[in-house]
Amino acid sequence: MDNKQLAVYFIAGTPNCPKSIEQTLEEAIKGGITMFQFREKGKGALVGEAKKETALRLQLICREAGIPFIVNDDIELAIEIGADGVHIGQEDKAASIVRDKIKGGIVGVSVHTMEEFEEAIKDGADYVGTGPIYATVTKSDTRPVAGTSLIRRMKERYPEFPVVGIGGITLETAGAVMEAGADGVSIITAISMADDPAEAAAYLKKEMQ
Numbered sequence: 264m265d266n267k268q269l270a271v272y273f274i275a276g277t278p279n280c281p282k283s284i285e286q287t288l289e290e291a292i293k294g295g296i297t298m299f300q301f302r303e304k305g306k307g308a309l310v311g312e313a314k315k316e317t318a319l320r321l322q323l324i325c326r327e328a329g330i331p332f333i334v335n336d337d338i339e340l341a342i343e344i345g346a347d348g349v350h351i352g353q354e355d356k357a358a359s360i361v362r363d364k365i366k367g368g369i370v371g372v373s374v375h376t377m378e379e380f381e382e383a384i385k386d387g388a389d390y391v392g393t394g395p396i397y398a399t400v401t402k403s404d405t406r407p408v409a410g411t412s413l414i415r416r417m418k419e420r421y422p423e424f425p426v427v428g429i430g431g432i433t434l435e436t437a438g439a440v441m442e443a444g445a446d447g448v449s450i451i452t453a454i455s456m457a458d459d460p461a462e463a464a465a466y467l468k469k470e471m472q
């Protein structure tokens with residue numbers, strides 16, 4: 264996949280959106296996000312048919328905008344609706360198994376150490392997400408806050424492999440993540456909870472250029 268696709272990688276689920284998630288996604292797309300991940304987790308998260316119907320609506324919005332639609336964790340849902348890819352964590356199935364199931368799709372893996380990074384590359388991941396770069400309240404069970412040093416080391420070792428930073432990244436700190444060598448920033452709150460998600464996305468897009 265093209266590393267530039269990771270520049271402004273918006274992630275959201277219904278619990279992260281004060282407005283409808285469809286409206287938030289449309290505004291973020293207007294602002295110029297380059298990729299979207301549906302991560303339906305946390306208090307009040309949708310399940311079953313409701314989750315699938317929302318995923319289909321969000322996928323259609325992404326298709327019309329020409330940006331990749333990625334499903335977090337739920338490999339079965341991703342395959343069922345023909346999503347562009349999946350993002351999995353260390354606790355999910357091994358990337359190698361997902362790689363086979365998703366065939367030509369995008370497989371993203373969360374990594375927190377150089378060893379996990381090298382394993383993900385070996386398993387055929389298309390990109391990795393690493394963090395939390397800064398403190399975040401959005402995900403409760405994160406690994407310790409990492410800062411940007413691991414991103415720097417990963418890029419020194421594998422300059423071409425697509426890496427996106429995630430965790431507590433705001434409009435003020437996105438530049439530092441980029442400066443550390445990341446191909447982009449993965450963001451939930453700074454876009455989904457912004458008064459104007461389009462303006463937040465547009466600012467980040469400019470920062471990432």
Ligand SMILES: Cc1ncsc1CCOP(=O)(O)O
Pocket residue numbers: 394395398399400401402405429430431432449450451452453
């Ligand atoms: C999914 C995830 N993985 C590590 S931190 C995080 C949450 C990021 O959310 P926010 O951008 O609101 O800090």
Ligand SMILES: C=C1C=NC(C)=NC1=N
Pocket residue numbers: 272274300302335350352371372373391392393427429449
């Ligand atoms: C935990 C995560 C790490 N990185 C990305 C891109 N998405 C996630 N859900």
Ligand SMILES: [Mg+2]
Pocket residue numbers: 336351352353354355
């Ligand atoms: Mg997971």
